[in-house]
Amino acid sequence: MKPMQLVLFLTAAVSMALAATGIAMDGSRDKAAPIYGVTIPEGYRHWEMIAPAQEAAPLDELRVVLGNAVAMKAYREGTLPFPDGTVLAKLAWKHVPSSEFGPASIPGVATTVQFMVKDSRKYAASGGWGFGRFINGKPTDEAQHQTCLACHQAQVKNHDLVFTRYAK
C-alpha cells in the first residue's frame, strides 16, 4: 500500500470507528439526544404545520410545531393517545421586528429544534414519549433533557403530554 493510500485507508477506518461510537469527525458530540436517544428526523422541515406559538421574554421566540404523517392523521381524527410513530417537531426562532411592515414580528435567528417521538414500548418509562432538544443540529446536554418530562406531565397529562393543539 502506497503512503497516500494508507492515509486514506486510515482516515476512513478512524471515521467509521468514530461513527460507530456516535462521535463525528469534526469533534461534535453524539447526534442522539441524551436520556432518550432521539435523533433529528430526516426531512422534518417538509412536514405539515400543526400550530404556531409565541414565547414571551426572556425567550422572545416565534415557534411552529410540525408533525409527521402519523401525527397529522392523529390530530385531524382526534386520536388520543397519539399512536406509535408520531413525531412532533418544534422549530423556534428569536422574534424580531419586521423592517418592512411595522406591526409585524418575524423569525430572526433559529434557536432550538425540539422533537417528541412516540414509542410506547421504548419510552414506557416516560409516558411513551422520547424527547430531543437540538441547537445547530447538536443535542443539548443531559440536564436540559431532564426538564422535559416533568413539565409535560404536570401541564398536559390530559392531552397525552402534548401541549400543541391543531390550529384550524
Next chain:
Amino acid sequence: MKPMQLVLFLTAAVSMALAATGIAMDGSRDKAAPIYGVTIPEGYRHWEMIAPAQEAAPLDELRVVLGNAVAMKAYREGTLPFPDGTVLAKLAWKHVPSSEFGPASIPGVATTVQFMVKDSRKYAASGGWGFGRFINGKPTDEAQHQTCLACHQAQVKNHDLVFTRYAK
C-alpha cells in the same frame, strides 16, 4: 310531472342558475375574491410551512404562511421572481395566552386566510399576483382587496411583492 318532481326540478334549476352567477343557495357571496377572482385552493392546509409571524395590536394575531410545491421549490432555490403557479397562503389567528404554559401565546379563533397567486399573464396589471382575503371561507369585500397591492408594492418591490421569507 308530479308536484314533488316539479319542486325538485325547480330547486335544481334555480340552484344551477345561481351557481352560474356565483351566488350560493345559502345566500353567501361568490366564492371568488373581488378584483382578482382568487378562490381558496383545495388542500392548502396540507402545504409546507414557510414562516410564522406575529402581528401586534390592534390585530394581535399569530400567523403562518404556507406555500404550495411551486412556492417551496422557489423559496429553497432562491428563485425570484416567483414562477407562475406559486401560491402562498397566510393563515391568521387571534393570539391568546396559553392556560397551560405561562410564557406562551397560542392560536385562538381563526381570523383571515389570505392567498397570493402568481400568474404573470392573468395578473399582469398587479405585478403578476392575484390577491384573495377570506373570512370563514367567504371573500371579503372589494374595498379590502383594493388595499393589498399598494402596500406590497410600497414595501417589498425588491422581493417580488412578497413579504415572507423562508424560516430556516
